[in-house]
Amino acid sequence: MPELPEMENYKSLLNQKIAGRQITQVQINREKSINVNPELFRKTVLNQTLLNIDRRGKHLLFKLQNGQVLLLHLMLGGWMYYGTEADKPKRTIQVRLSFGNEHLYFIGLRLGYLHLFREVEAAEKLAHLGPEPLNATFSAEEFSKRVAAKHGRLKTTLIDQEFIAGIGNCYSAEICFHAGILPTKDIDAISEAERVQLFQSIKQVLPEAIKNGGYMDRPIFKGDFKTGGFYRVRKVYDREGESCQRCGFTIVMETISSRKTFYCPNCQK
Incomplete structure (x- = not known):
């Protein structure tokens, strides 16, 4: 299962690739991997600019221009891949976010999830977590x-x-x-x-x-x-x-x- 260093690495690499870019297509192949109606998910996320990606514990937060947040927890077996259709792994894709001809594939989300929340709701979902061990304020x-x-x-x-x-x-x-x-x-x-x-x-x-x-x-x-x-x-x-x-x-x-x-x-x- 990915832990803090894995998610921090993903955050850094994905910010380099997709921060500031527009989500041009949304594909949902497994409804259980999200938390709202697929049509509402698509409508809320489609054509939004991804401002940046943040991390909290083992979670990633994809922050959208409209104030919504995609909260990701990969859990056991989950992973991501970013690239073209020709590059993608030969695995079942649960969710795909497109950025033009390149796509972010969410794979193995059987236990993991990509949930859509307002920013305040995402903060509430993560409120139970302890301090970030690498924060300067953690003494x-x-x-x-x-x-x-x-x-x-x-x-x-x-x-x-x-x-x-x-x-x-x-x-x-x-x-x-x-x-x-x-x-x-x-x-x-x-x-x-x-x-x-x-x-x-x-x-x-x-x-x-x-x-x-x-x-x-x-x-x-x-x-x-x-x-x-x-x-x-x-x-x-x-x-x-x-x-x-x-x-x-x-x-x-x-x-x-x-x-x-x-x-x-x-x-x-």
């Missing part, structure tokens, strides 16, 4: 205060979207590894020094992942060589049975709250 003090109010395992806390927005399976593992702390550790047992280290790790791992295009390796357009680059430099995620790059011990996988969790049992304490 170590706020992080520590939030940790102090939580219980259970560290992994479960980090992926709680009401605790912090945007961190999921992959980056919770990478953050815990960077901090040298076991994701299985009870959060009540985490010291103040460990809280500081976790905060610093969040601030280092996520920007590094964004810089490398996230871990999901599906290019978003022809010639996109950035997307998915983090998968090649990840330290523990999806590396069960491989050697730890820090100490040489074997990376293990454990299931926590029905989520696969990867860590080094030797150098994470």
Whole structure:
């Protein structure tokens, strides 16, 4: 599932491609992927200029000139591709937005969605999310205060979207590894020094992942060589049975709250 770095990468690349352009055609192949009548969706979106694309947590917000917002959550299995009909993947397309001869394809939206809202409604839908971890206003003090109010395992806390927005399976593992702390550790047992280290790790791992295009390796357009680059430099995620790059011990996988969790049992304490 795409997490904060993946969605931030998509936001940046798509703003370069389609911000400021007019939506010339709307195609809906799966009505369950949207939240309103297809005809109303088309009427509201067609011929609108896409002002820009923003991100909140794991969501993208496509902001239209008429004040409407297309709220995207890819969920598990969802992805996007931008290009011509000749370039498009041979996959089922749920929704297509056209920009002249080029199109933005929404693929795999079986669990994900592209919903149409007024801007205030979109804000309400996302109001439950926790702070953005890379915002300058998100401080170590706020992080520590939030940790102090939580219980259970560290992994479960980090992926709680009401605790912090945007961190999921992959980056919770990478953050815990960077901090040298076991994701299985009870959060009540985490010291103040460990809280500081976790905060610093969040601030280092996520920007590094964004810089490398996230871990999901599906290019978003022809010639996109950035997307998915983090998968090649990840330290523990999806590396069960491989050697730890820090100490040489074997990376293990454990299931926590029905989520696969990867860590080094030797150098994470």
